[in-house]
Amino acid sequence: MYRSVLVTGASSGIGETTAIHLAHKGFRVFAAARSSGKLKNLSGLGGGRISPVTMDVTDEASIKNALTEISADGSALYGLVNNAGVSVMGPIEEVSASDWKRQYETNVFGLMNVTRAVLPQMRREGRGRIVNIGSVAGRIAAPFQGVYASSKHAVEGLSDALRRELEPHGVKVSVVRPGFINTPFGHQEQEELARYTGESGAYAEQVKIYKEWHAKGHPNAPGPLVVAEAVHHALTADHPNSRYTAPKKMLAYLALRNLAPSAITDRVFKKVTGLDAYKKEKSA
Numbered sequence: 001m002y003r004s005v006l007v008t009g010a011s012s013g014i015g016e017t018t019a020i021h022l023a024h025k026g027f028r029v030f031a032a033a034r035s036s037g038k039l040k041n042l043s044g045l046g047g048g049r050i051s052p053v054t055m056d057v058t059d060e061a062s063i064k065n066a067l068t069e070i071s072a073d074g075s076a077l078y079g080l081v082n083n084a085g086v087s088v089m090g091p092i093e094e095v096s097a098s099d100w101k102r103q104y105e106t107n108v109f110g111l112m113n114v115t116r117a118v119l120p121q122m123r124r125e126g127r128g129r130i131v132n133i134g135s136v137a138g139r140i141a142a143p144f145q146g147v148y149a150s151s152k153h154a155v156e157g158l159s160d161a162l163r164r165e166l167e168p169h170g171v172k173v174s175v176v177r178p179g180f181i182n183t184p185f186g187h188q189e190q191e192e193l194a195r196y197t198g199e200s201g202a203y204a205e206q207v208k209i210y211k212e213w214h215a216k217g218h219p220n221a222p223g224p225l226v227v228a229e230a231v232h233h234a235l236t237a238d239h240p241n242s243r244y245t246a247p248k249k250m251l252a253y254l255a256l257r258n259l260a261p262s263a264i265t266d267r268v269f270k271k272v273t274g275l276d277a278y279k280k281e282k283s284a
């Protein structure tokens, strides 16, 4: 009997690779995304153990329909991988209220919508695993990434509380924090940043510098398999870690963030991103 797992945001990047990896490792995988057309790549992969499911994590009716489809298949979910995510980038002052909402609706409320929908069944069974895909940005907030970083900080906080609430019910909760990973996400973030580089933007020069540094991040990063392997560990270990960082080299940055005073980390940020070259012009 294969254990069943639902992976959200499986049409691309980390979710797609995780769905395939878990199926190869013997899981029955329900791979979810908003459009079934985008899940076509997965058909026939993973030893035939992947089933595409249409689900928009911001739409509770769509979540309900997907879970009905999964249970009609006879599968009691053992695991949920909350991976679906978007990134809203830009200066905190200038990002519109609707973009702030879009960010939280997917990365925070969407994640909670799906989690709350699967928990009654997991609690009844007295077992289950929730794996939340956070980010290194859930601990380290870069400039012009504050909207996204704050949503991932929220994922860190709610995952801690959830882990403690669910421990007596046999449901284990982990956060997997990717650093830069080479997926289409980087391109989407570049497009977001480009919206704030126009001449009238109060932060345009800073955003241009940051954008140039950011552009090198994803293409030079490892592929999503490092994240998929961490997810697999979180789903299968007797005692899964509360947190995984992938790739592991990002642990050095997290240690710096945890141990060094902000005055130092702020200076490191400026140096690394090139933002130390920015000098505000004095107004006449």
Ligand SMILES: NC(=O)c1ccc[n+]([C@@H]2O[C@H](COP(=O)([O-])OP(=O)(O)OC[C@H]3O[C@@H](n4cnc5c(N)ncnc54)[C@H](OP(=O)(O)O)[C@@H]3O)[C@@H](O)[C@H]2O)c1
Residues within 6 Å of the ligand: 008, 009, 010, 011, 012, 013, 014, 015, 032, 033, 034, 035, 038, 055, 056, 057, 058, 083, 084, 085, 086, 106, 110, 133, 134, 135, 136, 177, 178, 179, 180, 181, 182, 183, 184, 185, 186, 188, 218
């Ligand atoms: N790549 C990185 O460097 C990186 C670093 C840290 C954390 N992460 C996190 O890793 C996760 C996956 O990112 P990725 O790099 O794989 O990005 P990606 O390639 O852009 O994939 C994002 C996935 O999320 C899905 N999605 C977006 N909005 C959704 C919604 N409302 N309902 C359902 N699915 C939705 C997309 O599906 P459709 O649009 O097809 O529906 C897509 O499958 C995200 O949570 C991201 O924050 C990524």
